[in-house]
Amino acid sequence: MRVFLGSDHAGYELKEHLVGWLKANxxxxxxxxxxxxxxxxxxxxxxxxxxxxxxxxxxSLGIVLGGSGNGEAIAANKVKGVRAALVWSESTATLxxxxxxxxxxxxxxxxxxxxxxxxxxxxxxxTPYSGESxxxxxxxxxxxxxxxxxxxxxx
Numbered sequence: 001m002r003v004f005l006g007s008d009h010a011g012y013e014l015k016e017h018l019v020g021w022l023k024a025n026x027x028x029x030x031x032x033x034x035x036x037x038x039x040x041x042x043x044x045x046x047x048x049x050x051x052x053x054x055x056x057x058x059x060s061l062g063i064v065l066g067g068s069g070n071g072e073a074i075a076a077n078k079v080k081g082v083r084a085a086l087v088w089s090e091s092t093a094t095l096x097x098x099x100x101x102x103x104x105x106x107x108x109x110x111x112x113x114x115x116x117x118x119x120x121x122x123x124x125x126x127t128p129y130s131g132e133s134x135x136x137x138x139x140x141x142x143x144x145x146x147x148x149x150x151x152x153x154x155x
Contacts, residue, residue, distance in 0.1 A: 001125065002060040006032040006050030007109075008043035011065025011072070014109040014117055018063060021118055027125070047075045054103055055081035062104035063121060069108035076104045080146060083139070088112070093120040097127035099135050 003022055007015040012034060022029040032049040034041055047064045054062035062082070064072035069086050076084035084104035085096035088111060096102035105124045107117050129135075141152040 002028045002030060002057060003125070004030045004032055004050040004053040004057075004060060004062045005065070006043070006046035006048075006062075007034065007065035007072075008046065008067075009034070009037060009039050009041050010067035011043075011107070011109040012037045014107065014114065015063075015065050017114055018065075018118065018121060021121070025122075043072055044075050047072045048079060051076035051079040051082045051084065051104055055079050060103070061125060064104060064106045065109050066106075067108060067110045069106040069111070073104075073106035076106060083142070087120050087124065090119065090123055093123040094127045097124055098130045099132075101129040101135070101139055 005015050005018060019029045019031055030053065032053065033046040043066050050062045050064055054060050062076065064076050064084065066072040073084045073086040076082050082104050083100055083102045084106050085100060085102040086106045087093045087096055093105065096105065105121060107120060109117065145152065
């Protein structure tokens with residue numbers, strides 16, 4: 001599977017690790033940067049490129065990384081067609097895919113160990129979308145709002 005990655009300085013070390021892990025596990029990582037550590041860099045140029053590439057290639061997934069993962073998730077979710085989930089546990093990693101058909105995982109590199117973060121990515125990549133009608137209905141409401149700006153009707 002093709003996986004697009006983008007980070008900032010706080011996520012740089014984890015990004016570099018994940019590129020190697022993805023290759024070793026049969027995936028095709030595409031590193032959207034940064035290519036060198038820069039303590040003063042900003043995440044939007046790298047994260048938005050990873051998110052745009054993910055949205056442009058159906059079937060691919062994205063990984064965005066920062067210190068907390070919050071800003072990276074916010075930035076990625078500005079890209080039409082992206083459903084980025086901030087993940088902090090094994091269950092949020094699987095539920096992001098299973099219930100929300102998330103196509104981008106956002107991780108806070110300063111929030112957990114390298115092993116935990118790798119496990120979250122492993123679960124995210126391995127978990128398929130459930131396709132359950134209630135989840136599809138909810139995703140469709142979000143997509144429609146993204147496309148036309150009209151709020152879904154109240155129940």
